[in-house]
Amino acid sequence: MSTSDQDKPICEVLQVLGAKWSFVVIAELQKGPKRFNRLQRDVAIVGTQSLTDTLRHLEQSGIVRREVYPTVPVTVEYSLTAKGMDFQAALAEMEKWALRWRDPEAAAAQTAGEG
Numbered sequence: 001m002s003t004s005d006q007d008k009p010i011c012e013v014l015q016v017l018g019a020k021w022s023f024v025v026i027a028e029l030q031k032g033p034k035r036f037n038r039l040q041r042d043v044a045i046v047g048t049q050s051l052t053d054t055l056r057h058l059e060q061s062g063i064v065r066r067e068v069y070p071t072v073p074v075t076v077e078y079s080l081t082a083k084g085m086d087f088q089a090a091l092a093e094m095e096k097w098a099l100r101w102r103d104p105e106a107a108a109a110q111t112a113g114e115g
Helices: 009-017 022-029 036-042 048-060 082-086 088-102 104-114
Strands: 064-069 075-080
Touching (some): 022 036, 022 075, 036 075, 075 082, 082 088
16 A cells, blocks of 8 residues: 555655745744744844745744734734644754764764664
8 A cells, every 4th residue: 555745744744844944933933922023133044035935834834823913013923833832842853863963973973882
């Protein structure tokens, strides 16, 4: 019995989070809700249009909540939904993995210790 890629959970994850800057935006929003300009300053590596596209994609995927406040001028705040906050554990594990394998000597020692 064969399954299509769409039936594989990892493909669903990559479809939602596969945008180039998704992880950066999620990691920043885990610190708390932010308005666009604050978020843009905090993730300065991401261009304005890329940040806008990433936020829209994450909002459509149910990861980010966009709240509009009727002030003058209008205030828009972004925060993580419960689904987005639930991703925190996976993000922490990915960060541990990256740190573990960042240093080639540490990676070699890790591999040698497993053998």
